[in-house]
Amino acid sequence: MNAPLLDALAPHFERLRALDPAQRAAEIDELPLDAAARTRLTRLLAADDAGGDPLADAIARGAARLHESTSREFGAWRLVRELGAGGMGTVFLAERADGQFERQVAIKLLRGFPTREATRRLRQERQILAGLDHPNIARLLDGGETAEGQPWLALEYVDGVPLLEHVALHAPTLRDRLALFEAMLDAVAHAHSHLVVHRDIKPANVMVATDGTVKLLDFGIARLVEAGEESHRETSTRVFSRGYASPEQEQGLAITTASDIYSLGVLLREMLEGRRDAGDLRASPITPLRLDADLRGILAKATEADPARRYASATEFRDDLRRLREGRPVRAARWTHGYRLRKFVARHRLGFAAAALAVFVACAFVWRLERERTRALAAEAAAQQAAASAEREASRARASLDFLSDAISAAAPDVAMSRQVSVRDLLDAARAKLAARDDPALVRPMQRLLAHLYGDLGDVGTALQLMRDGLRDAQPADRAEALRLAGDYDEYASELGIKGDVDAALDAAQRAADWRARFAPDDRVERLRSRQALALVYHRGGDDERAIALLREALAEAKALPSTPLELYTGITQALAALLATAGEADEALAIAEAGLARVDAERPRESPEHVLLLRSKANAKSAGGEPAEAERLLREAIALQQRVVDPGGARMMELTNDLAIAVNDLGRYREAAELLRESDRHMAGAGIDGAADRAVSEGNLAAVLENAGDYATAIGHYDNAFALLDGAGVGADHQVRRRIEREQARTLGLAGGHARALERLTDLRARALRIDGEASGEYAMLTWQLVVLARNMHRPDDGLALLDEAERLWHALAPAEHPIFLHMRRARGAFALDRGDVAGAERELRAAVAGFEAVGAQPIDLSIARSELAAVRLRAGDRGEARALLAPALPVLREAMLPQEINRAAAERTAQQLGLR
Incomplete structure (x- = not known):
């Protein structure tokens, strides 16, 4: 066989050898090859199936031994049955093996011998899925490697049917099918926002659960944009699905988010017409729908051969479909005067009918006709304005992607002159890039995004400044924008509360609640978010009783609401458990914290940030219940996890080291407790936290440790410092923080011999x-x-x-x-x-x-x-x-x-x- 023919067949060979015989035959028939080349390719694949290579046989025997020696248990999961197999992996249904609770998952294993490349891909899939959290993406729940070196993933098990089967049986109308597709667009947009390109979007990788929820699966050949390791040298991959892969994938060119847009366009056409393109003559169970010119234009734009001419993002794709439903001009169409006017008339059909009747009845009055002409011109101007707005939105979307790419590049190892690039490095690079921009439409949303991320790291000072700037003049235009801004104001309220500005925090939380009530009055999940935010502000304001009552209501509703996101459930659980522990309700706090941990264990890998919050809550409950040694163990576990997966500093480390100091103090190790409190103060300063309540609590905690050690005079001085801070901030006499510090100082006075003053204060308190x-x-x-x-x-x-x-x-x-x-x-x-x-x-x-x-x-x-x-x-x-x-x-x-x-x-x-x- 000549070398050029081998080179031409090699990409097809690598892809087709992973398919089963029926799929392989169908794919070979569609290849742009002559009869001789097809025959040669078929023979090569048959020879590969037959084997005969001693090395390949040895590898196969090794893989078989590996399979035989591998247990049917992977971590906490036991295999039940095989669900299916693809080119790289085999997927099994599995259940909990330890009996702690009932849950089914999908376990993904490598097929055959775990080669270096296959192992790398599975590990990358685990890395990618760990960073994605979206209701329309099958979640990563667990993962690891067996003693024999077999890597595995535990994924959310989707009890449902493949996408096209669901469309054929349960989605007869255009509205039904577009609703399914828009859920996919949301999932892909989420992945793209985390710099992940799926690269294999096709019907087999989309399931529809029994409750109608769309789930995007199989990130096995996905890649991180600008990722580290070897992927930064990769352009395309030989593993792709013909018919759904973009032209640049098939040609081995660079892959971007535009490749996923192309695959989505092909998939939408198949959902609507039952075929991928005009040349697809396969029988389909899907009843084809008649497509108007706008919808055909949307499909054409999504599947443009030139990536630059496709939709700039999944969000822009979704927006055009929304415009289609609302009868507004779509980006994919040619925006002629006649087109815009037709769209305007279609949206205002009744108004135009009435106007036409008026003209007909009073046709002698020519000025009426001129009036209608003026209205039509106004409509055209409105349509032109909409076109300009749409173009600005597209430009901003592209600018945002460019900005993120530039920021990541600025922190790349070869630019940053460091092999270790942290999350903070990326954020600092993004913030520096943002400071050089002067477009408020780009800058302010990015400021709000960065504020959330800095807040997650515990850098409250930076987060607060970014959020304050990002929210300047922000007003929602629709439901989606209102809910995004409400989430931003929740974060703003939290940061203001930590800084001690409780009144401003309450205003921010209330504004978020008002927007949710106005734009999403029936959304129970959004109401839960408002309850959580308001409860935390009440706590910061010293009203724990009100905060606990609100969080109890929120937790009860969150448990009854299946759609409650995990991050929201975790936040409510952690806050309620912590406040109950502080209030002395140790048993209830412990039960809530353990229930939260059980759910997080079931839905997240062990190395997830959610574990940090709930480990801390459980530790607080143990401490309040008189088990400081167990509290110390849990807190050290939480601190180690926080340092590994989030950040070694910030507000959360301040809280964790403060809690650890209290546990160590209860264990009688007062010198160590004092040093931990000083470390907590350093974290507080590093996070930019200067709220009077936090600083007063820090002074009070140090005083309590000094009292236990017997240094009563110094302890009383630190209590006086705490009261000076509270007085300076105008914290009232009945505020819970002031009362608790007063109680501790009165106890110290009694131990130091000031019995009369101590008795007076304790009696009053x-x-x-x-x-x-x-x-x-x-x-x-x-x-x-x-x-x-x-x-x-x-x-x-x-x-x-x-x-x-x-x-x-x-x-x-x-x-x-x-x-x-x-x-x-x-x-x-x-x-x-x-x-x-x-x-x-x-x-x-x-x-x-x-x-x-x-x-x-x-x-x-x-x-x-x-x-x-x-x-x-x-x-x-x-x-x-x-x-x-x-x-x-x-x-x-x-x-x-x-x-x-x-x-x-x-x-x-x-x-x-x-x-x-x-």
């Missing part, structure tokens, strides 16, 4: 908590307990025991019986018994406390304090031996964690001195 939060609240219970601690320090057993009985009743309604606070209550009862001279009663209560701490594996600091107290009682009873045995292991723990003046260590040192211990 408890009365206000009863009025504001109610008797069943965690705040009221905490203040009652602090009064118990103060009565113990003041040696007032009568007052203290009455308060202790009340505190015990309140806490039993809030916390499980194994919560450590009930062991601390036994310590308090022992102290009050000792104040009354009841040494036996004191010993009984303290022995129960020590045994309880030992049984639950309590923190060393808590156990050591209880042992030192029991040692003092045993010394008072004359048993110096047991007293020494109890105190000897406790002293090193107390000395390591606390300063000499800390109240518990000071008492233990007095006992040690009496026992002669050093």
Whole structure:
């Protein structure tokens, strides 16, 4: 065989060898080859099927052994049956293997031996799908590699039928078919906005679920525009679907988003007419529709041979279809005067009929005719204005794509002089490029987009400035734009709240809610977004009770609404769990956080940002429930994940390190807690967060750690700093942040000996908590307990025991019986018994406390304090031996964690001195 013929047949051979025999024969018949070339190609494929190559046989045997050795379980999934096979992979139906919940997924495996190229493609598909989140794209749920090196993906299982089968059975009208196609356009637009080109859009890669939802599948040969690794050298691919592939794909030229537009155009024609083009003579079950000139023009524009003449984007394609439905001029048509006027008349048919009747009745009045002529000219001017607007929109779309391409290129490794290019590098490059532009129509939407992305990284200062600039003079013209702007205002409200401008945040959240009510009054998902945004602003304003009530309503509706997006469900869940934990509702907070994690585990890979939020919420619930060690483990997992997949700094790292400091503080590691709080402050400064409430909370948290270590004077100074910040910001007396810091300072005053001031403040705070939060609240219970601690320090057993009985009743309604606070209550009862001279009663209560701490594996600091107290009682009873045995292991723990003046260590040192211990 001559070399030129081999070269001509090679691309067809590589593509056709992946097809089954029936598909292969049909494809060969359509190839632009002469009879001899077709025969030669058929023989080559048959020889390839027959094998006979020893190397190929060895590889096949290895693949067979690999298949036999591979388990039917992949991660948490068990294979059920094969669903189908394509050129690169085989897809199986799978179900959960661990029984935690019921769910079916589609597992995609490589066919045969996992070659380097096939493995790279499957990994790239996983990378691409991990970045896409759209209701019309089958989601990536999990993935990995087996011990034998077999890579696999777990994808959303679509229970439905292929697109064309659904069209034939359930979509008889043009409206039905266009609705399906527009859902595909939305999916492709989402992929393109994430710089992903699908490259294999065809009927087999589109499913319609039983509920009518369109799902785009198989990103196996998709690629990232300007992606790293080897793909940046790739133009086309030999793997494509003839009949749907664009001319540039078949010719091996560069691939862009325009290639997907071409495939979409072919697919739309097949949906409408039952054939791909005029030469497609295959029998089709689809009833063909009559297409008007506009629709034929749209199809022609989408399938232009020259990519530059096609629609600039999937959004522009969709907009032309919307114009078609509304009877407006479409971009694909030639916009002559007559065409624009016909379109205007068609849209205002009744008005023109009435005008014609008036002319007919009063034809003697020539001025009437002139009046109608004037109206027609006005209509033509309106149509010309619409044409100019459409051209501007297309230009802006192209400008946006150019801008993104330039920004990404500016951060590419060869330009940035670094092999490691982070998300922040890309954003900074985009922001720098944007600063040089002077077109508000391009700049402001891009500013809003970048504000969201900087907000996700936790850079609140940059995000707030970008969003403020991007929203200047923004007014929605239609529903879609209103909903986009409402989302922008939600983000703006969040950023304003973090910065401490609560009034402006509430205005922004309310504006978003008003636009949703005006433009999408029946959209329940959009109402959920408004509830979430308003709840977060109420929290920032100090009204957690109102925020919790709103989030509870939102979560109940989100669970009842199947269409609730995961990111919205996760946001509501995380916020509610966090606020409930802060309010002392640990059990409910934990249940909500774990339910959220279960859903995220089912729908997202383990390395997804959503896990960070819910791990933090679960940790907060564990901390509130008296499990600081488990809280520390969860928080360290969340921090590691945040650093890997999002950013090592920013607002979220501020929150995570602050929460970790609280857990470590509860574990008695006060020096480490103080350093973590300083790290949290650095993250806060780096994120541009300077809101009074956040800074006051930071001062209060550091004061609490210093108090635990026994540095009461310095702690009180930090509390005073916190109050100065709150006073400067005009934070009122009943704001929850101020009241909590007041409670903590009063506790410190009581430990430092300022009993009278502490009693006055705690009594006043408890009365206000009863009025504001109610008797069943965690705040009221905490203040009652602090009064118990103060009565113990003041040696007032009568007052203290009455308060202790009340505190015990309140806490039993809030916390499980194994919560450590009930062991601390036994310590308090022992102290009050000792104040009354009841040494036996004191010993009984303290022995129960020590045994309880030992049984639950309590923190060393808590156990050591209880042992030192029991040692003092045993010394008072004359048993110096047991007293020494109890105190000897406790002293090193107390000395390591606390300063000499800390109240518990000071008492233990007095006992040690009496026992002669050093």
